[in-house]
Amino acid sequence: MARQELEVVEFGQRVMGMDTINGKRLKPTPVMVDSMNSVVLNPYWNPPENNIREIVKTVKSNPRHLAEHNIKLYDKYDQVVDPSTINWNLYNNTVPPYRFREEPGPMNSLGVVKFNLAINTQAIYLHDTNVNHDPSLRGLFEKSDRYLSSGCIRVKNPLALLQYVLRDQPNYNAQRLDSILSYPDQNAAQTVKLTKAIPVYVVYGTVSFTDQGVIQFTNDSVEYAQDERIISAMTPGKTEQ
Numbered sequence: 001m002a003r004q005e006l007e008v009v010e011f012g013q014r015v016m017g018m019d020t021i022n023g024k025r026l027k028p029t030p031v032m033v034d035s036m037n038s039v040v041l042n043p044y045w046n047p048p049e050n051n052i053r054e055i056v057k058t059v060k061s062n063p064r065h066l067a068e069h070n071i072k073l074y075d076k077y078d079q080v081v082d083p084s085t086i087n088w089n090l091y092n093n094t095v096p097p098y099r100f101r102e103e104p105g106p107m108n109s110l111g112v113v114k115f116n117l118a119i120n121t122q123a124i125y126l127h128d129t130n131v132n133h134d135p136s137l138r139g140l141f142e143k144s145d146r147y148l149s150s151g152c153i154r155v156k157n158p159l160a161l162l163q164y165v166l167r168d169q170p171n172y173n174a175q176r177l178d179s180i181l182s183y184p185d186q187n188a189a190q191t192v193k194l195t196k197a198i199p200v201y202v203v204y205g206t207v208s209f210t211d212q213g214v215i216q217f218t219n220d221s222v223e224y225a226q227d228e229r230i231i232s233a234m235t236p237g238k239t240e241q
Contacts, residue, residue, distance in 0.1 A: 021154035042104035105185035128158040
């Protein structure tokens, strides 16, 4: 994550790379070892509680916010709830007892593809960015400091990564994927299992090697401040903060 980049490696050789957007300082992307076992085409997004709290605040001042962002509410029986029937002012310190779901479509926060991780106890995904709906988001990948997400990892070229992980599934060739993803509001969410799980290592290191074996150093970010913690731990009389 220090290089804000995703690498695909086969037999020790890099075969694909792309920029990423990672978690901001208050919501950092966790370091973890997992595996990718499926992808979701035209995914739903179920916002976590901290996002729901922000949504509730916005709805109080803009009752049409849910409709404008294609978000539906579901009760415990999985029935759609009309948001106009809810007294939103009751929820200042708590969240409503409903499931919030952003429907598939060009506005979806996950874009048109989500890469699922198998263990994933922290609800972290790799996913697309809905740049087709909001072109200004494309510029985020041009920034040198891309610690901007709420924890998930946005990948710059999701379709290239998608074609790579589905390369051994002829039913999902480039032509079919294009037909499914070009009209996200007309196609239901579809989960595709990978024929073989792909190991995923989310690591943060400021020293790495190029394919030619050259050592390269990356600036430590204020979001993670790993170098500072390592130096502190190695300094006699100091303890890690």
